Amino acid sequence: MDNLHPLESKVLLALTRQPDAPPTLDQLAASTGLEPSQLSMAVEWLLAKSLIAVQAETVAHIASLTPIGELFFEKYAPIERVLSAAREAGQTGKRLTIQDIQAKEALEPSDVSKAVGTLKKEGAILIVQGGCIESTGRNSATAEAMRSLLQELRSGQRELQSFPEPLRSVLQQHAVKRGNAREPFRIDERVTRSFVLTPAGQEVAEQLSRDGVAEEVSQLTPELLKEGAWRTKRFRKYTISLRAPRIAAGKRHPYREFLDLVKLKLVSMGFQEMRGTLVETEFWNMDALFMPQFHPARDIHDVYFVKNPTHARTIAEPYLTQVTQGDAGA
Structure with a gap:
């Protein structure tokens, strides 16, 4: 009891009020009125003290739009714009190159290249003599799926598993990944846990219910000393036996070490390291x-x-x- 933080006491009392339906973090936040950071700390402390336990844990993958996705919703995705430009050029009889698309649509070269590759693979366009792009008149399953996903996620987040397989595949392919942030979708992993009192936690919670939660002071202030109010206050105990945080020393990045090792090996074999302004077209x-x-x-x-x-x-x-x-x- 003496080692309990006031935040821990609130969580324990909240758990006693829901014995038949183990609450999740969101439900505990609503019943205790604690901030998410406060609740997370209290729960971790109680888990470490074995006063509560995890009853169940579920993992859900949540899909949402990125700022790039919001832009694609308003101005259409690159694959939609490239396909539209190819169809328009086919109707007017104009020659259309990748450079023309980049200039007309103001798209990044990487976005245009990726869209052209997908459309060519799906048979929606052809690359003919001179590097010109021609529409075949076929629809693009990826472009249609992209528009459907942008419209559905524009209204809010959704679980990944709620989408049919074709849409889910396109969503995963165009989701933000490490090293590639220019994607319209984001997939986040959301873990939901529910908690119950352990036998030890049940005893502590029952005692709290009987005796109530005493107000504790965590800091001795000049006002308490001046007014003498410290004599009637209960001060929270501090644990001085805890280990200090570990300080990790800096070191070279593993990739930098790898590059240096490769360079050393090549130089030892007779190669020379050259620096200059040589750039090939x-x-x-x-x-x-x-x-x-x-x-x-x-x-x-x-x-x-x-x-x-x-x-x-x-x-x-x-x-x-x-x-x-x-x-x-x-």
Whole structure:
């Protein structure tokens, strides 16, 4: 009893009022009036003292829109805009390239590449000679699923399992992941636990119900000393036997250590580390290797996009024609 914090006492008394239906954290917050941070601390303390136990634990995956998703809802997702641009170009007979789409729709190169790759895979568009995009007239299952998900999640969060499999697959594919924050959806894991009193906790709770919760003072203030009120107050006991927090010393990042090790091995084999301004163009780095337009290596994270290049050399023939014909037939 003497070691109980007032917050712990509130939780114990709340649990005695719901013996038949073990409450969750949300229900305890409503019955105790505690802030989430206060309730979490009290519950963890009581668990450590074995005065309460976890009755049940469920895990739910909750889907919601990110700020990018809100933007896609208002202005449509890149895959929808690329497909719409291809259909519009087909109706007007205009040639449409990836650069045209980027300029017209003001989309990130990575978003356009990803959308083009998906649409081509689904047979909704074709990439013809000259790198032009043509609509096949087919619908895109991904674009339709994206619009449906944006509309449903715009009204609020939903459990992932409540979506049918096709929508769930698209949602998971376009959810925020580590290293890729530009996605319209977020999936969070929400753990719900319910709690019950242990036999020891039941005894303490019954004693609290009989004797009541005494008001405790946690800090001796100048006012208490000056007025002499400290003589009638009950001070909370402090545990001085607890270990101090562990301080972890700084160290090199594992990836930095790995890079240094690789460099050391290569240098020891006779290689030389070179530094300079050598930058190769997209043609030789990607196009000449017949790299698909939607390949991840073409993303903005791996490529420098120069608006007005001044040092790139003109691509000589027959290389330009051969690569262009190869890309058109791919």
